[in-house]
Amino acid sequence: MKNLLVAQSGGPTSAINASLYGVVMEANENPNIGKVYGAVHGVFGLIHDNLIGIYDVESLKTTPSAYLGSVRYHLSDDFNDIDYRDILETVKKHDIGYMAFIGGNDSMDTVDRLSRFFKSINYPCNVIGVPKTIDNDLVGTDHTPGYGSSIKYIATTFQELKLDTNAYQSGRATIVEVMGRDAGWLTAGSKLACLNGLGPDWMYLPESAFNVDKFLEDVKAIYERQRKVLIAVSEGVRDVEGRYIANLLSVDGNLDAFGHTQLGGVSGVLGSLIKSRLGIPVRTIELNLMQRCAGHLTSKTDLDEAEMCGRFASKMVQNNNGKFVSMVRNDQKTYSIRCELVNVNEVANKVKSLPINWIINGNDISDDFIEYALPLIQGEITPAYSNGLPVYKVLYK
Amino acid sequence: MKNLLVAQSGGPTSAINASLYGVVMEANENPNIGKVYGAVHGVFGLIHDNLIGIYDVESLKTTPSAYLGSVRYHLSDDFNDIDYRDILETVKKHDIGYMAFIGGNDSMDTVDRLSRFFKSINYPCNVIGVPKTIDNDLVGTDHTPGYGSSIKYIATTFQELKLDTNAYQSGRATIVEVMGRDAGWLTAGSKLACLNGLGPDWMYLPESAFNVDKFLEDVKAIYERQRKVLIAVSEGVRDVEGRYIANLLSVDGNLDAFGHTQLGGVSGVLGSLIKSRLGIPVRTIELNLMQRCAGHLTSKTDLDEAEMCGRFASKMVQNNNGKFVSMVRNDQKTYSIRCELVNVNEVANKVKSLPINWIINGNDISDDFIEYALPLIQGEITPAYSNGLPVYKVLYK
Numbered sequence: 001m002k003n004l005l006v007a008q009s010g011g012p013t014s015a016i017n018a019s020l021y022g023v024v025m026e027a028n029e030n031p032n033i034g035k036v037y038g039a040v041h042g043v044f045g046l047i048h049d050n051l052i053g054i055y056d057v058e059s060l061k062t063t064p065s066a067y068l069g070s071v072r073y074h075l076s077d078d079f080n081d082i083d084y085r086d087i088l089e090t091v092k093k094h095d096i097g098y099m100a101f102i103g104g105n106d107s108m109d110t111v112d113r114l115s116r117f118f119k120s121i122n123y124p125c126n127v128i129g130v131p132k133t134i135d136n137d138l139v140g141t142d143h144t145p146g147y148g149s150s151i152k153y154i155a156t157t158f159q160e161l162k163l164d165t166n167a168y169q170s171g172r173a174t175i176v177e178v179m180g181r182d183a184g185w186l187t188a189g190s191k192l193a194c195l196n197g198l199g200p201d202w203m204y205l206p207e208s209a210f211n212v213d214k215f216l217e218d219v220k221a222i223y224e225r226q227r228k229v230l231i232a233v234s235e236g237v238r239d240v241e242g243r244y245i246a247n248l249l250s251v252d253g254n255l256d257a258f259g260h261t262q263l264g265g266v267s268g269v270l271g272s273l274i275k276s277r278l279g280i281p282v283r284t285i286e287l288n289l290m291q292r293c294a295g296h297l298t299s300k301t302d303l304d305e306a307e308m309c310g311r312f313a314s315k316m317v318q319n320n321n322g323k324f325v326s327m328v329r330n331d332q333k334t335y336s337i338r339c340e341l342v343n344v345n346e347v348a349n350k351v352k353s354l355p356i357n358w359i360i361n362g363n364d365i366s367d368d369f370i371e372y373a374l375p376l377i378q379g380e381i382t383p384a385y386s387n388g389l390p391v392y393k394v395l396y397k
Numbered sequence: 398m399k400n401l402l403v404a405q406s407g408g409p410t411s412a413i414n415a416s417l418y419g420v421v422m423e424a425n426e427n428p429n430i431g432k433v434y435g436a437v438h439g440v441f442g443l444i445h446d447n448l449i450g451i452y453d454v455e456s457l458k459t460t461p462s463a464y465l466g467s468v469r470y471h472l473s474d475d476f477n478d479i480d481y482r483d484i485l486e487t488v489k490k491h492d493i494g495y496m497a498f499i500g501g502n503d504s505m506d507t508v509d510r511l512s513r514f515f516k517s518i519n520y521p522c523n524v525i526g527v528p529k530t531i532d533n534d535l536v537g538t539d540h541t542p543g544y545g546s547s548i549k550y551i552a553t554t555f556q557e558l559k560l561d562t563n564a565y566q567s568g569r570a571t572i573v574e575v576m577g578r579d580a581g582w583l584t585a586g587s588k589l590a591c592l593n594g595l596g597p598d599w600m601y602l603p604e605s606a607f608n609v610d611k612f613l614e615d616v617k618a619i620y621e622r623q624r625k626v627l628i629a630v631s632e633g634v635r636d637v638e639g640r641y642i643a644n645l646l647s648v649d650g651n652l653d654a655f656g657h658t659q660l661g662g663v664s665g666v667l668g669s670l671i672k673s674r675l676g677i678p679v680r681t682i683e684l685n686l687m688q689r690c691a692g693h694l695t696s697k698t699d700l701d702e703a704e705m706c707g708r709f710a711s712k713m714v715q716n717n718n719g720k721f722v723s724m725v726r727n728d729q730k731t732y733s734i735r736c737e738l739v740n741v742n743e744v745a746n747k748v749k750s751l752p753i754n755w756i757i758n759g760n761d762i763s764d765d766f767i768e769y770a771l772p773l774i775q776g777e778i779t780p781a782y783s784n785g786l787p788v789y790k791v792l793y794k
Contacts, residue, residue, distance in 0.1 A: 012564045041566050065560035072565075156693050156786050163462035163789060164690040167409045168469075169438050195784045197791060288682045293561040296553050296694055299785065377785035387592040388696065388774035389553050392560060394594060 002097025013146030022310020151189025300379025399494025419707020548586025697776025
């Protein structure tokens with residue numbers, strides 16, 4: 001009876017440990033799977049034989065970040081590379097016949113390579129990919145675990161920022177920077193706060209070319225009407241030539257030439273522009289790492305789906321190699337999803353953008369998005385509390 | 398039968414509406430108090446006769462920010478100032494005999510002046526102050542409503558940031574900037590995360606002179622030992638001569654001269670220093686407005702105490718003028734507080750620093766603080782959810 005190895009890689013999320021929980025729970029219940037090993041720091045742990053047993057899973061489902069540790073490491077194209085020799089050694093030593101990698105599009109590249117490697121040497125080890133990323137930019141799946149919790153956090157925070165910034169009489173523009181280098185899924189999530197009347201005035205996404213003058217006109221128009229402006233902007237917004245707005249160079253306080261220096265975020269650049277060109281007081285806010293690790297505010301739907309993907313992977317990896325767990329939305333009135341398998345090479349290294357026709361006038365989001373995203377943030381799973389603080393499961397402190 | 402006016406001022410918090418709720422509920426239950434009016438934007442609403450009736454209080458207790466709108470406005474020393482004439486007009490028009498101002502030390506100055514004004518003209522209107530501020534820097538009270546929820550959010554967020562930044566193998570210093578221009582109470586709150594093994598490595602507070610070289614040595618030592626550094630720093634840290642570290646001027650990427658330009662926060666300044674002097678990768682994070690408006694993660698103890706202060710004010714304002722609601726910690730094994738009255742002029746315009754002997758070696762916090770602060774973050778009050786997001790009560794959208 002072969003053992004199963006599970007690993008996590010790419011950026012942490014609030015749901016990646018729920019998928020780990022699902023993989024482990026299902027494997028433990030399966031009489032055909034032996035032990036469950038976790039690779040510490042993903043493929044790196046596999047290469048360096050740094051594995052741990054996973055027995056106790058209490059609090060794991062509600063713990064954010066990657067319990068096993070993450071990694072950004074690319075395996076070589078060449079199966080003669082020494083990494084593959086080391087991996088095979090670890091696999092043989094621990095009699096591993098199944099591998100589940102929970103990760104994003106980079107990680108699916110690892111799944112693709114490992115599955116082809118084992119096949120090329122006829123070694124009986126199946127590798128499967130489990131989706132994970134707050135960015136929601138994986139192809140081949142309706143959405144990704146982690147995304148729902150992130151936009152629940154983002155939309156909630158926009159509600160709260162709206163209340164806070166509206167408390168004063170004095171006029172001000174507030175620019176909130178949301179993650180998303182290539183896709184605007186997270187920034188679009190702020191639109192959900194509009195359902196409760198507390199959303200941003202405008203949203204700017206990487207999918208739509210960013211025009212500085214148009215942006216300043218947008219801000220000015222809102223400011224003149226209501227003296228308060230709340231803007232959501234993706235870190236990755238670009239101009240029509242594809243240059244990141246975050247890299248606009250400061251020249252004597254005016255930002256109008258492009259340079260090659262990272263100035264510390266697009267919100268700072270846009271804030272400086274509003275101050276110098278419009279003379280409007282500005283506050284800039286980066287949601288930063290909090291938008292991907294706020295384990296105290298997760299979507300029940302998201303965590304349950306993350307677990308479901310993990311369980312499905314544990315089941316299917318016994319008879320499938322080089323596959324990816326896809327979430328498919330059932331065609332019913334009430335929202336539900338099912339898991340299916342797709343070939344991982346159809347997913348690896350690709351980016352799914354937000355449909356361009358869901359962006360209105362370059363600064364707003366359509367109801368199509370709301371219909372798509374609203375089910376993903378439903379329900380809450382509150383972690384246990386100790387000392388007045390959430391209890392999280394920790395491998396390393 | 399006289400009516401009661403309630404107002405809010407100063408920076409928003411997650412608990413100021415719980416005090417408003419308390420004032421209103423108690424006044425409604427009191428047969429000797431007539432209607433309850435809210436002054437929109439504090440004393441400004443009083444001057445300009447912008448009052449509203451407060452009838453429906455559903456969701457008010459768990460709504461962050463200031464429901465009635467806040468203001469930063471100083472009344473004149475001179476009771477002949479036109480503001481006082483306008484205020485008296487509003488008071489007479491609506492037959493107001495009682496006023497409760499929920500606010501910080503600036504707002505207590507308003508309470509002091511108004512109470513002396515009414516006394517000076519022998520007009521029967523009593524004014525009372527209800528404590529509020531996340532900064533916890535009010536004298537004359539054990540702590541302030543709003544503080545407990547803020548440090549619950551801060552400590553929780555530190556736990557989550559610790560998990561997130563530990564997920565990767567690569568070394569990095571993470572500098573987290575916490576509010577607190579004059580007092581380190583909020584930054585000290587991050588220490589509570591250490592109880593669950595997930596706190597910052599070091600904390601730097603305004604009460605202790607900040608030495609740049611010592612700071613860099615601290616960071617270097619931790620980095621060499623564990624390759625991950627998590628730092629909490631108050632926005633208001635100063636050097637031994639009292640100059641804000643946030644105002645360190647950038648000279649060719651090195652920060653060693655002092656200028657007069659706000660560079661956008663102390664975390665950015667310290668991040669640049671670590672990069673240029675130590676060559677360690679850095680991420681800087683500002684908890685920004687989120688630390689004072691995260692209504693989705695509040696302390697039950699804090700909100701209940703905030704309500705209690707509001708109720709006490711409604712009761713006591715009938716027979717007291719120029720007073721302030723103080724929270725006194727009962728001398729018992731189990732934590733509890735009671736409300737008492739102190740003279741508001743003993744509170745106004747003063748700042749309570751964290752006791753200097755609670756700061757260890759300039760970069761750590763003693764157990765005395767933990768014993769003091771831990772009771773304040775106990776329990777959770779979750780708001781109602783609609784559309785997957787918290788339901789907040791809104792006067793203006």
